[in-house]
Amino acid sequence: xxxxxxxxxxxxxxxSTLPGIGRKTAERLALHLLHAPEHEAAALxxxxxxxxxxxxxxxxxxxxxxxxxxxxxxxxxxxxxVICVVENPTxxxxxxxxxxxxxxxHVLGGALSxxxxxxxxxxxxxxxxxxxxxxxxKEIIIxxxxxxxxxxxxxxxxxxxxNRHITLTRIASGVPMGGDLQYVDRLTMQKAMEKRYGF
Amino acid sequence: xxxxxxxxxxxxxxxSTLPGIGRKTAERLALHLLHAPEHEAAALxxxxxxxxxxxxxxxxxxxxxxxxxxxxxxxxxxxxxVICVVENPTxxxxxxxxxxxxxxxHVLGGALSxxxxxxxxxxxxxxxxxxxxxxxxKEIIIxxxxxxxxxxxxxxxxxxxxNRHITLTRIASGVPMGGDLQYVDRLTMQKAMEKRYGF
Numbered sequence: 189x190x191x192x193x194x195x196x197x198x199x200x201x202x203x204s205t206l207p208g209i210g211r212k213t214a215e216r217l218a219l220h221l222l223h224a225p226e227h228e229a230a231a232l233x234x235x236x237x238x239x240x241x242x243x244x245x246x247x248x249x250x251x252x253x254x255x256x257x258x259x260x261x262x263x264x265x266x267x268x269x270v271i272c273v274v275e276n277p278t279x280x281x282x283x284x285x286x287x288x289x290x291x292x293x294h295v296l297g298g299a300l301s302x303x304x305x306x307x308x309x310x311x312x313x314x315x316x317x318x319x320x321x322x323x324x325x326k327e328i329i330i331x332x333x334x335x336x337x338x339x340x341x342x343x344x345x346x347x348x349x350x351n352r353h354i355t356l357t358r359i360a361s362g363v364p365m366g367g368d369l370q371y372v373d374r375l376t377m378q379k380a381m382e383k384r385y386g387f
Numbered sequence: 388x389x390x391x392x393x394x395x396x397x398x399x400x401x402x403s404t405l406p407g408i409g410r411k412t413a414e415r416l417a418l419h420l421l422h423a424p425e426h427e428a429a430a431l432x433x434x435x436x437x438x439x440x441x442x443x444x445x446x447x448x449x450x451x452x453x454x455x456x457x458x459x460x461x462x463x464x465x466x467x468x469v470i471c472v473v474e475n476p477t478x479x480x481x482x483x484x485x486x487x488x489x490x491x492x493h494v495l496g497g498a499l500s501x502x503x504x505x506x507x508x509x510x511x512x513x514x515x516x517x518x519x520x521x522x523x524x525k526e527i528i529i530x531x532x533x534x535x536x537x538x539x540x541x542x543x544x545x546x547x548x549x550n551r552h553i554t555l556t557r558i559a560s561g562v563p564m565g566g567d568l569q570y571v572d573r574l575t576m577q578k579a580m581e582k583r584y585g586f
Contacts, residue, residue, distance in 0.1 A: 191480045191483050191484065192451055192476070192480060193441070193442050193451050193452055193453040193457075193458075194441075194453055195434070195437045195438045195441040195442050195453060196438060196442060196451060198434045198437070199431075199434040199435060199437075199438050201434075202427075202430055202431040202434045203431070205427065205431075206416050206419060206420075206431075207415060207416070207419050208412065208415065208416075209416075213407065215477075215480075216406060216407065217405050217406070217407075217408075218438065219476070219477060220405060220406050221405075221435060221438060221439070222438055222439075222442060222451070226439055228404065229435050229436070229438065229439050230436065230439070231401055232398075232401040232402070232404075232405075232432075232435055233431075233432040233433070233435040233436050234432070235394070235397045235398040235400075235401045236398060236420060236428050236429075236431055236432040236435075237428070237429070237432050238394045238397070238398075239394045239395060239398050239417065239420060239421055239428065240420070240421075240425055240428050240429070242392070242393075242394040243392050243394050243395060243421060252391055252392050252395060252421070253392055254392040254393055254394060258392075259392075277391070277418070278414075278418060281390045281391060281414075284390050285390065
């Protein structure tokens, strides 16, 4: 059984290591690149290399950055008196996409998870507590995920910072906007009822 | 809205140009590579470059190859008296995967399609007719697809080679093995009935 030349098989294998890319998809991608213009394939290869060399982590908020200070931390138009705490850069991107927040961030790099052996020293909690200076920070919004680990992390932060005279808030949970109520899971619906508010 | 550093955004754009890769998937792939070991990302980039430089086309059968002659055409254990005609390398790979064929191939590089302006001179039909020497070739199996273009191409080849004293065959169509009959489409079922055979 001789399917393809070595170079194609190698690229199929490499693509297959990526998350969510199975053998079939990897084959399709490799054959697409084979027929794509030279510059398109070259650009993809160059972008992969550049990614690994140019991306670093902001020394203040630990977001992905191309400078020592990320573009949000360096932006004087953002409100640096408010910190939104997220687990990782994907969650941060989701909040930025919503355009609902104009403060700064703190990227923990995970959540507390005793089962996986992730304790307070394994994520950037000390750095958050170091930034939580009441003279400069008015509010910390805890936007960790709403699963067990995220809730535990939120509780831990709340407990450690409750005496510092900084307003601590948690992002709201509830039914999604524009969604059909019949598809909302039980826990979310309970939360939505519990956190209901007056008009 | 500042989502990611420039290098990540560029790689997301590059991944998005690939077929079947949307913005979300591209974002997931880029962030995966960012956290993947250096050598894994480097290997992927190198494989993409190598693909474009090392893959060529077999001068005999027009399959993808890394030599002047592909590994099947160069293999003395294959039966070079039988040619299986396919539309493209993906179809050839599907037949090789089945391990049901041990002859050689002829890759047309498409199928006749007057609507798309693809005539006999636009695919490698002349090269197939050139190879169809009755002294050396005993059988030509036409394995073009079973859609309109593939059937038209099969008819055209059959018509052009019918007087050459070479056995011309067409791959069988019918219900898939192990499949539930209720999901078989009407045309396939008609073909399965029409081509039924005795025990």
